[in-house]
Amino acid sequence: MFLRAYPAGKPAVLSAGLQIHLPFVAEGELLVYHDRHGAHLLRSETPAPANALYLGDLDGVPCLAFSPALPADDDAVEAENVKRLGLRSLFGHLPDEEITVAGYASQLIRWHKNARFCPACGGPTHNDDGWNQKCAACGFSHYPPATPAVLILVHDGAGNILLAQKEGWGKRYSILAGFVEPGESLEDCCRRETVEEVQVTVGECTYDGSQTWPFPHQLMVGFICCYESGEIVPDPTELSHAAWFHHTNLPELPPPYALSRQLIDRWIAQQ
Numbered sequence: 001m002f003l004r005a006y007p008a009g010k011p012a013v014l015s016a017g018l019q020i021h022l023p024f025v026a027e028g029e030l031l032v033y034h035d036r037h038g039a040h041l042l043r044s045e046t047p048a049p050a051n052a053l054y055l056g057d058l059d060g061v062p063c064l065a066f067s068p069a070l071p072a073d074d075d076a077v078e079a080e081n082v083k084r085l086g087l088r089s090l091f092g093h094l095p096d097e098e099i100t101v102a103g104y105a106s107q108l109i110r111w112h113k114n115a116r117f118c119p120a121c122g123g124p125t126h127n128d129d130g131w132n133q134k135c136a137a138c139g140f141s142h143y144p145p146a147t148p149a150v151l152i153l154v155h156d157g158a159g160n161i162l163l164a165q166k167e168g169w170g171k172r173y174s175i176l177a178g179f180v181e182p183g184e185s186l187e188d189c190c191r192r193e194t195v196e197e198v199q200v201t202v203g204e205c206t207y208d209g210s211q212t213w214p215f216p217h218q219l220m221v222g223f224i225c226c227y228e229s230g231e232i233v234p235d236p237t238e239l240s241h242a243a244w245f246h247h248t249n250l251p252e253l254p255p256p257y258a259l260s261r262q263l264i265d266r267w268i269a270q271q
């Protein structure tokens, strides 16, 4: 079980012993242990660098994220069974709790890199209480973002689901999705996006789960929405195709680790 550090920050002294290390060698690229059985976060008895971010404890082992100084030859960071892999490629390979920690770490590493200057006055910031960066000049404080986006499973109540395809997805179809706009509820976002993307209106929208998606800092929120009216007309700037599919005759779907697929699987189980 992963227990986040609270308040976020490093204890004065981390107890000696085993640590879980998340070294980000490039934007979104992590060194992990990898062999033919699968991938795991690195474990080490050697303490992480002093500037490492302490994230919390996974099964009692402290987790530390950092950006190691790279040798001239980038490939030298790889060792036997230690590989640099993109975070996206680790979904479905790292154990669930480890991918959660890795996604959290990647967002904080990026935050620390991008939040060094105040968005209000441009002055330098420093880490305050928690993860926020505070400006010494004007006092403005800003926090790591989490951007909500909805996943919208539209069904017609008669065993059919609305699936859409985007350019570059190959044969894969998925449910609709969209970013929440300022001043908008999640349910209103579902209703607006279905009209914008396929000119279909939906009625009741019921929450069905969420997933952190660290590309770069999205929070996916899944809804099951009841079709109300309209013929499907896909917006060509967003979608290449959209149609109704019966639950017994579905096209290629997203991989099992994606919330969109989990929503579809739960809906199928209810048919």
Ligand SMILES: [Zn+2]
Binding pocket: 118, 119, 120, 121, 122, 123, 135, 136, 137, 138, 139, 140
């Ligand atoms: Zn400022």
